Amino acid sequence: MSHDAAEAEYTYAAAARGEHHEDGLPCGSQGGESGHSVAALVERAVDLAEPIKPRLRGWLHAGMVPAALIAGIVLICLTRTPQAAVACAVYSVTAWLLFATSAIYHRGTWGPRGEAVLRRLDHANIFLIIAGTCTPLAVVLLPPSQRFVLLWIVWAGALVGIAFRVLWVGAPRWLYTPCYLALGWAPVRYLPDFLHTGGAAVLTLVVAGGLLYSAGAVVYALQRPDPSPRWFGFHEVFHAFTVAAFTAHYIAISLAVY
Numbered sequence: 001m002s003h004d005a006a007e008a009e010y011t012y013a014a015a016a017r018g019e020h021h022e023d024g025l026p027c028g029s030q031g032g033e034s035g036h037s038v039a040a041l042v043e044r045a046v047d048l049a050e051p052i053k054p055r056l057r058g059w060l061h062a063g064m065v066p067a068a069l070i071a072g073i074v075l076i077c078l079t080r081t082p083q084a085a086v087a088c089a090v091y092s093v094t095a096w097l098l099f100a101t102s103a104i105y106h107r108g109t110w111g112p113r114g115e116a117v118l119r120r121l122d123h124a125n126i127f128l129i130i131a132g133t134c135t136p137l138a139v140v141l142l143p144p145s146q147r148f149v150l151l152w153i154v155w156a157g158a159l160v161g162i163a164f165r166v167l168w169v170g171a172p173r174w175l176y177t178p179c180y181l182a183l184g185w186a187p188v189r190y191l192p193d194f195l196h197t198g199g200a201a202v203l204t205l206v207v208a209g210g211l212l213y214s215a216g217a218v219v220y221a222l223q224r225p226d227p228s229p230r231w232f233g234f235h236e237v238f239h240a241f242t243v244a245a246f247t248a249h250y251i252a253i254s255l256a257v258y
Ligand SMILES: [Zn+2]
Pocket: 102, 106, 235, 239
């Protein structure tokens, strides 16, 4: 490998490392390294990084791919108005994209470029599922004037969030995780309307889902609890929270639209 190639690979790998979920690896100094030691560093980093990925990484979300597809079709078929059907279709697509992209990203080994692209999509999907989940709730439970305000807030927020994640690729975890929480809790002022139109069960499930997603975000940000780094680590705990949260919101939306 030429010096330039080694350097390019190092920069690439370092970029991938720096933005990868569970790196935890110390950053090597970029300047002043010889090609040989840089290549050795890359190899060592890859060696260290590989076994860190727990064996069950991605399986929870892989299981959700067919489940979310079927759940989405059932939901759309059982809606009572065309608007609700469209809103539920938007929600179902965002949910399916989230789980499918996550499963592909987390189950496979994609190399630095593939990892970087899939990670971008994986994180963009979090903003989409937030806006997607709000869509049927806004359409079914809110009067038209409030409905459009909430839809504007969440979809504009989602687009800004996606642009932020895509344009600032190395944004630190402590900075972007609160962005998900901020957008996720933006609709909180509409909860009384959800209670009024949807009833106590819908409100309880919407709030429970929000709390479960938030608990997952906290686990993701703190990187603990990390019960079994080899099999089921903190990232799997985070994924488990997303599945539980999605389930709570799916039932809430079902109750609201049937
Ligand atoms: Zn993940």
